[in-house]
Amino acid sequence: MGEITARSPLAPAGFPDLPPVRGVRFASVAAGVKYAGRTDVMLAVLEPGTSVAGVFTQSATRSAPVLDCQAKIGGAPEGPAAILVNSGNSNAFTGRFGQTSVQEIADAVARTTGIATDRIFTASTGVIGEPLPHDRIVAKIDELAGSLNADAIQDAAEAIMTTDTFAKGAAASVDIDGTPVTIAGIAKGSGMIAPDMATMLVYIFTDARVDQGALQTMLSDLTETTFNCITVDSDTSTSDSLMLCATGVSGVDATDHSGFRNALRGVMLDLAHQVVRDGEGATKFVEIRVTGAVNDADARTHGMAIANSPLVKTAIAGEDPNWGRVVMAIGKSGAAADRDRLSIRFGDVLVAENGWVSPDYCEEDADAHMKGQELSISVDLGLGDGHATVWTCDLTHGYIEINADYRS
């Protein structure tokens, strides 16, 4: 959680060309909350009638802005709405002062934009336990409100970064009854990454119209197999926030449209993968597929036990197809497993089956797979139809450097 380092080797080639989403405008500014020489506050303003859904950290020590958002989400979508996010300070474990900061910022946005405070959502990300210098943010609200622009989503993605080494964005387009509908989202996060839910901040926008209740259900459901299936370090942020805003400006209702739902899941999964690809110190992106479990929940438990095991993650860093550690992780997960029915593959290479190393196993083949940057580990438990896929990265010296050498 230290200083921004070189771009992750797993990063995409560049920020994607995100289309504007009708009904959403962005602005960002350098307020000097903590960082110098970069933007650190972003404001998004949403057209009247926008439905807003949210999923937040389950941490018992969640931050003041998370508590505030949870209280506001689900309200009637009347009038315009706004989202204001700062980086550099998480306003977490800041006692009553933390609530005051949230209130001061929301009041300032309300004064400038005329938006009701119960439709103003804030988030803060960065160091835990230091008072947020909210005056620096309040002083910039007029400037932000005066520079809103539908095409400024990339700047917004950059303003919310902390230890991220690249800005994260994804988009999709769906045709609904002949009308194109757009989905575009941004995310930040690279450490303290584990469910629930598994990233720090994600904002997704669409110009489709979706009922508030349906939007929340859709977001919560899709989170389970996307953001809640990634892990960098098994640690859970106090600030995790995922919001989905449907402006409805396209005039098309996507409430029960399966194509829209699939496209939304694609955007969420893309952003979730980008968070893993920016995992602190990561050099390998790893997909872990678990099949044959008693049920899906057990499959996910096994997958996360493998994905969070320091011994598995260091073996991956060392390009070692160390399936013994995969067996160990399955054994400790607490979910049902039968040692003698397990099979394990690294990539396409069958390593172990029937509780024993495969008779056809050739370590050179597994070694070759492990040298790649995009790895897969597949486990079949041979017990039932439960399945899950989770994503993680390796555990390297880079993680230690970032986290031992700098104050989070």
Place this chain on the structure above:
Amino acid sequence: MGEITARSPLAPAGFPDLPPVRGVRFASVAAGVKYAGRTDVMLAVLEPGTSVAGVFTQSATRSAPVLDCQAKIGGAPEGPAAILVNSGNSNAFTGRFGQTSVQEIADAVARTTGIATDRIFTASTGVIGEPLPHDRIVAKIDELAGSLNADAIQDAAEAIMTTDTFAKGAAASVDIDGTPVTIAGIAKGSGMIAPDMATMLVYIFTDARVDQGALQTMLSDLTETTFNCITVDSDTSTSDSLMLCATGVSGVDATDHSGFRNALRGVMLDLAHQVVRDGEGATKFVEIRVTGAVNDADARTHGMAIANSPLVKTAIAGEDPNWGRVVMAIGKSGAAADRDRLSIRFGDVLVAENGWVSPDYCEEDADAHMKGQELSISVDLGLGDGHATVWTCDLTHGYIEINADYRS
């Protein structure tokens, strides 16, 4: 889990001077199971009537010798007994061949010593998933049986080491009704360390007499607050075994003797701490005290969440009194916490209270504590009387080196 490296900076000055325990004799030998130029098999032979209790890993993928010990433990303490342990290969995830290896070794010990096979306990520790070359061990049984010696416990402690950087032993003496009773134990373990139970191999011997059932209850109870309260890396071995053998040769019954129980707990805690002090890559020994929880189980959950957090452990490595990460770990643990009632100390330094940094907090004081080798983190939840103490070490480049660079 790689090659043996320099002695841990947290190691005791040397192996303690362990007294002989009447009724137990040891031998060790270099059988070449995997390592060259060192001993790798130890045999302990116990007088007739010895009570034997055991606690084993809860892993669903536990090893063949663990399954065999679990089947044998609790039998009537008739005739002599034996324990044979090899290092270099864990005989885990080795299918039916693993059971055959256990049987071949037990049969060979039975042939040579005349001990019944259901009183012969074996253990194996080392690489997972490779067939155990049991013939190499069987070939050395005569030599082992011919060199048994009551004074050879240190050699036995050395023979069972894998990635350990020092041999681990502890002892205590208790006077029961005017007769001295001895307790002495050995342990190995430095990675893949987490409950249940939290070490790889531990053998403790006493010449007290304790009923089989009472011995098992005592061992299980004391394990909860000793070996099950340590963690190095949150990973759980497939081979964890803890055995306690009471030969009764002193002629004194210690079944209900509280002094004996306390001395035994002291030996167990000493060995558990030595395992943490040999944690892979460890440079700091950390005691985490949790008080004020709703109950003891919640306190332990919070303690282990802190002790296992990669972000807390890397902060400790960096000598950073990063209490924000302690708050994060409490928040994610799943046990009850109220952000605004928390207080946190590093050593004696009150860092945070009432959900906020303490007004008297001086970071220089906390920094000074963190520079030590023996650290403590105290958390009071302000909710009830539940308390627990757990022990861990820091997460350093050394851990990555040991586990990424060598095959376990």
